[in-house]
Amino acid sequence: MALLVERFGEVVYRNELTNYLATQVTTLTRNSLDLHIMRLRRRLQSIDLSIRTAWGRGYILEAMRS
Known part of the structure; x- marks a missing residue:
């Protein structure tokens, strides 16, 4: 979320997010980023x-x- 907030309204490239996520998660799979984005989307709906x-x-x- 930090990268997305820092660059609000701009494209954050998938490889940047994957690299950032790799420093936060011990096991990184191909679908890890997709799962995190899905969870963030659900949480963000309530604040428009x-x-x-x-x-x-x-x-x-x-x-x-x-």
């Missing part, structure tokens, strides 16, 4: 934020669209 997928690049944290 969303994580949008930038296909082929990464993710963007932004305010929910009306």
